[in-house]
Amino acid sequence: MEQQQSDDVTRRILLIEDDEGDAFLVSELLDEAGADFDLVRVSTLVAARGLVDDSFDCVLVDLGLPDASGFAALETLLAEVNDTAVIVLTGLSAAGSGRAAMAAGAQDYLVKGQVDGQLLTRSIRYAVERKRADLQLRRLYATELQAAENARLEWGLLPHPITVDPRISVVTRYRSGREGVLGGDFYDILETADGRLHLLVGDVSGHGTDEAALGVALRIAWRTLVLAGVDDDLVLPILDDIVVRERRFDEVFATLCTLVIAPSRCRGRLFLAGHPAPLLLAKPVAQLPDDLVGPALGMLPDVTWGSQSVELGSSWRLMLFSDGLIEGRIGRGSERLGVERLMVIAAEFASFDDSAALVDHLIGQAQELHGGDLVDDVAVVVVECRG
Numbered sequence: 001m002e003q004q005q006s007d008d009v010t011r012r013i014l015l016i017e018d019d020e021g022d023a024f025l026v027s028e029l030l031d032e033a034g035a036d037f038d039l040v041r042v043s044t045l046v047a048a049r050g051l052v053d054d055s056f057d058c059v060l061v062d063l064g065l066p067d068a069s070g071f072a073a074l075e076t077l078l079a080e081v082n083d084t085a086v087i088v089l090t091g092l093s094a095a096g097s098g099r100a101a102m103a104a105g106a107q108d109y110l111v112k113g114q115v116d117g118q119l120l121t122r123s124i125r126y127a128v129e130r131k132r133a134d135l136q137l138r139r140l141y142a143t144e145l146q147a148a149e150n151a152r153l154e155w156g157l158l159p160h161p162i163t164v165d166p167r168i169s170v171v172t173r174y175r176s177g178r179e180g181v182l183g184g185d186f187y188d189i190l191e192t193a194d195g196r197l198h199l200l201v202g203d204v205s206g207h208g209t210d211e212a213a214l215g216v217a218l219r220i221a222w223r224t225l226v227l228a229g230v231d232d233d234l235v236l237p238i239l240d241d242i243v244v245r246e247r248r249f250d251e252v253f254a255t256l257c258t259l260v261i262a263p264s265r266c267r268g269r270l271f272l273a274g275h276p277a278p279l280l281l282a283k284p285v286a287q288l289p290d291d292l293v294g295p296a297l298g299m300l301p302d303v304t305w306g307s308q309s310v311e312l313g314s315s316w317r318l319m320l321f322s323d324g325l326i327e328g329r330i331g332r333g334s335e336r337l338g339v340e341r342l343m344v345i346a347a348e349f350a351s352f353d354d355s356a357a358l359v360d361h362l363i364g365q366a367q368e369l370h371g372g373d374l375v376d377d378v379a380v381v382v383v384e385c386r387g
Contacts, residue, residue: 010036011057013124016077017089018043018066022112026060026120033117037124045073049080058085058124060110063097070097071104078105085131087123107131158379159219161189167265167386168197171355175363175378177207177324183377184211184254185322186219190226195263198226201275201320201381202256205296210248217246218254218297232260236273236297236305243298253298257320259310265385266314269307273297276326276339281317281358281382285343288318314387317355319346324376328366337366355382 013030017023023041030037040056042048045068052059059081065073077086088101088109098109107127110120161170170189177183184204191197200222204211221242225235236256243254255275261268270277270288274296277288294305312318326337345365351357359380367374 010038012038012055014052014056014059015039015041016048016061029117029120033121035121045076052080054083056084057128058087060087060089062089074101074104083135085127087127159188163189163191165191169384171359171382173359173363173380177374177376183207184215185377185379186215187379187381188219188223190223192226197261199259199320199383201322201379202254203322204254205252214246218242232269236271240297247298253296255296266312268310268312270310271305271307273305276323279319281319281346285347287339315385317384320381322379324374324378325366325380327376328370328374330369331371337369355384
């Protein structure tokens with residue numbers, strides 16, 4: 001049934017042939033077969049290059065044109081067409097060149113003088129189907145390649161937390177915006193040998209693999225600096241230098257929040273580079289102080305980022321998040337969700353003690369208020385210390 005439907009479609013054919021007799025013969029053969037083809041003929045490759053587009057289903061090309069011949073003509077033509085099948089016309093003495101042309105990218109070849117109407121129409125239809133199958137295979141391969149690349153980037157952006165303290169539990173969530181295309185949001189949780197707990201959430205501006213790659217570089221650099229015992233006050237300046245050196249465009253920047261919690265787990269030092277401060281999920285819900293928010297990484301030269309001491313108590317639950325969670329719109333207006341409304345939603349949730357359910361509820365509510373999937377990526381990390 002599908003073949004019959006395909007045969008009933010009027011196909012547009014571009015014939016590139018300078019010989020009047022051969023061009024007339026092709027037209028007569030198509031008429032003889034009773035095929036439903038719209039044939040357009042040009043006599044030079046230059047004329048074809050100005051005409052060929054995806055509206056043509058197939059191109060018939062003679063390799064002996066006045067302005068190009070042999071594989072030079074074929075290579076030029078193949079570079080011009082995307083979704084269009086190509087059939088090479090050769091003389092009897094050049095049949096070997098026809099087979100080589102198929103190896104170079106043509107879908108078929110026909111020897112002049114040995115073709116009737118049925119063979120010509122069948123060859124055109126088969127060439128179109130082969131080209132379609134080839135395009136589908138290429139798209140599938142590209143999709144699989146992109147999926148594999150996303151998996152590698154996701155592994156780099158979203159690592160497994162490294163903690164040994166039995167009092168600490170971690171819940172993480174990541175939602176890609178823009179139809180699943182990875183952006184530059186990243187996070188990390190790391191406990192060092194001295195007992196300190198290091199928390200990180202960051203966001204590279206923009207969407208796509210370039211931003212994701214920069215996010216991976218920043219996260220790995222942060223973990224390396226932490227494990228190497230670099231002074232906490234030097235970490236942000238080093239990461240700022242990495243952003244400047246590794247970004248593709250000067251407009252790219254990165255926001256970052258890092259919290260270093262003491263071995264006692266009762267207090268910590270908060271560093272903010274253009275990023276929202278974490279929420280303390282208690283009764284009532286509160287946001288950690290953000291009096292010392294410095295500029296985002298890559299924004300200004302020679303910046304010194306300060307830090308703020310925060311008291312946590314013996315038992316606490318913190319939520320670090322990227323701004324994709326709070327920048328969703330409220331309905332069709334211009335109003336954003338914002339931190340204050342997010343805190344209200346968190347405080348009203350019935351299963352407040354279930355961190356995983358709470359995070360899923362917050363993301364779900366943000367999407368519902370937005371009226372669909374959030375445009376920006378969302379990264380959320382909830383770290384709980386049970387005293």
